[in-house]
Amino acid sequence: MYIRVKRNKTTYFIQFDPTETTLNIKQKLHSLIDQPPSNQRLILLATHDVLDDSKTLANQKVPLHIY
Structure with a gap:
């Protein structure tokens, strides 16, 4: 899966x-x-929550989109 990061x-x-x-x-x-x-x-x-470095993406409920 992919995560999109905008900078x-x-x-x-x-x-x-x-x-x-x-x-x-x-x-x-x-x-x-x-x-x-x-x-x-x-x-x-x-x-708008800042993600915690020590937690997994699944634990932080990062949406998992499959395209």
Whole structure:
């Protein structure tokens, strides 16, 4: 599955598994952008909640859309 991350005017699609933690996603994003995971903040668009680094995406109810 993929998660969409928007940053400035660029959109990134990152492959993920629902059992991965937010920190894992931030590490993948770090390989694409010049920001270490500690300087990143991922926000769930539907609720505007900041995702917790230690929790899995499934635990934080990140929507899983299959296209």
